[in-house]
Structure formats: structure tokens, C-alpha cells
Amino acid sequence: CGNGLLTFLLVSEGYSGLGIDMRHRRSWSLFGSSLYLELLIDPHSSTLHNLIISNQYNLLIGNHSDELTPWLPVLASQCFCDVFLLPCCFFDFSGKKFITNNHNNTTQYEQYLNYIEKIANILDFNIRKDKLRIPSTKNICFILHGKKLEDRSNDSIHTRLFNQFGIDINHEHADPQISNHRSSLIKSKPEFYSIKFSIIHFLFEYILNHNKSLTLSTAYDILPNEFCEQLKSEHGGLKSVILSYRHALNFDPKTKLITLTNPQLNSITLKQKQSSKQCFKTKPCFFYAFHPNSCPLTDEQCAFSHIIKK
Ligand SMILES: [Zn+2]
Structure with missing residues (x-):
């Protein structure tokens, strides 16, 4: 990655990607720090x-x-x-x-x-x-x-x-x-994003295979220890991670139960459709990727990406 110029040029040309280097470079702040990961x-x-x-x-x-x-x-x-x-x-x-x-x-x-x-x-x-x-x-x-x-x-x-x-x-x-x-590298943010993905994936498969909803405390109990360790440093804990993956899991504030999201709710909204901004689907659709019945929405209808299939 070097000084990060290549990443900057590719992103400016419309490619989505990430420049990774062991050490933060001063030039990154010039190009936009969100393009890089230490x-x-x-x-x-x-x-x-x-x-x-x-x-x-x-x-x-x-x-x-x-x-x-x-x-x-x-x-x-x-x-x-x-x-x-x-x-x-x-x-x-x-x-x-x-x-x-x-x-x-x-x-x-x-x-x-x-x-x-x-x-x-x-x-x-x-x-x-x-x-x-x-x-x-x-x-x-x-x-x-x-x-x-x-x-x-x-x-x-x-x-x-x-x-x-x-x-x-x-x-x-x-x-x-x-x-x-330095072990602090392990907690850099984008890395935690993918740990979140693994946590949600784990719970998604669990609920799918056991066909039952979970309370937050049961969810903590079944999660592997390494995930629980990571969650300790996450503000808001497991609940906030689940809330950031509404397209996969649903947390009901009344019953306090975690269930699979209704995939019908993941369809692209009229507002998104009419937006003049070009819309890139960056998050994978959990139902398409992991659910045996796949996603009930077509590629066009679903607001999430239908590319990865298990
Ligand atoms: Zn979908």
C-alpha cells in the first residue's frame, strides 16, 4: 500500500476497496483516512x-x-x-x-x-x-x-x-x-466490523437451526468466548451490534427477544430508488447467503447484495 496513493486513485475511479498497511501513514489523512486500515x-x-x-x-x-x-x-x-x-x-x-x-x-x-x-x-x-x-x-x-x-x-x-x-x-x-x-492493532475499527459480521452470522445460523428466538443473555451464553471478549470493548454490547444488523436479526424492544428479521422488510425503499445518488450494495444479504430458502426478494428488490452464497 505504501503511501496510499494507489488506493486513493482507485477509489477516485469508482472502485470500492481498502488500503491496508501495518503502520498508519501521514499521507492517509490527506487522501481520506477512511480509505485505509492500520x-x-x-x-x-x-x-x-x-x-x-x-x-x-x-x-x-x-x-x-x-x-x-x-x-x-x-x-x-x-x-x-x-x-x-x-x-x-x-x-x-x-x-x-x-x-x-x-x-x-x-x-x-x-x-x-x-x-x-x-x-x-x-x-x-x-x-x-x-x-x-x-x-x-x-x-x-x-x-x-x-x-x-x-x-x-x-x-x-x-x-x-x-x-x-x-x-x-x-x-x-x-x-x-x-x-x-502492538496488540492495540487488533482492535482497529474495521476489524471489529468483521467480528460483528461473524457474531451476527453465528446467531443467525443458531436461530435458523434451532428455530427459536433468543434472549440477550442466552445469546451471550452460546457465543464463543472470543466473541464475548471482543464485545466487552464495544459500547452498547451485543444489543448495539444486533441493532446495526437489522437486515439479519431483529431485536424486539417489548419482548426483548432476538429473532431473524422478516426479509420482506429488506426491500429497497421508494426513496432509495428515486435517489439520484448511485446506490452500491455493500452489505451482503444474510438470507440470500445463509438461509436454506434464500431471500424471497429478487436481486433488484433487495437492498442488500446477492453475491455471496454459502
Ligand atoms: Zn436479499
């Missing part, structure tokens, strides 16, 4: 996966992504994304320098590009390479398009990388100093 990118983090999937991001851009370079195709595979990757420094999955035993006449840069290409290849991406007109000798980029969605299970990704390189991605870390980073 976050340590751990490819294993389910929070990161949820952030990508729940926002329906479909392209990961690794612009001089350093230690993350070999990881981006893996992360993209797991999160159903395509990739733009511009490798610069040579890092392996372990976060250490990439070393090859190959002593032919190729440069280290060429060998590293071959390595990245091999990773993309065994993860079944369609691979294209391009030479960027940038003032750098490391100007080769990859454009990776995922082809076979059905074979992108975690097990299969793990097995392929293990068989090819002897790398166990479940035990490798992009950054060996991961534990030294």
Missing part, C-alpha cells in the same frame, strides 16, 4: 478472511508487499480473489530471505519470479505477467485469475504447497516478529 496482515487470521469475504473484495493488490508476497496467492485462493502482485524484496513463507540452491545463470530476481509463478501455478491461477513502466529494475508484475473455485478448499491448498515445496502453511508465519507488534 492492520498487521496475518494471512492465518480468520478476521482478515472475514474482512475480505464480508466486504466482497475480489482483487488483492500486493504493491511491493514484502513478506506477504508468497502469501498473497494463498490468501486470494482462500478468499476467492484474484491478485495483482508486484514482487520486490525476496521473501519466503517464513518471512525470511528467499534462498535457492539453483546455481545456473539466472539472477536472484528471476529465480524469485519463477518461485512466485510456481506458487500461483500449483494454486491453479491463470497467470499473466507484465512489465510495468515504473522507475525500478523490479518492474515485473503478475496478474492472477482464479479458475477452479470448487478446488479451493483449505486442505487442498495446504496439500499442494506441502507436496511441492515441503511448506506447511499452517505453521509458517509471514512475519517472525508477529508477537512483538
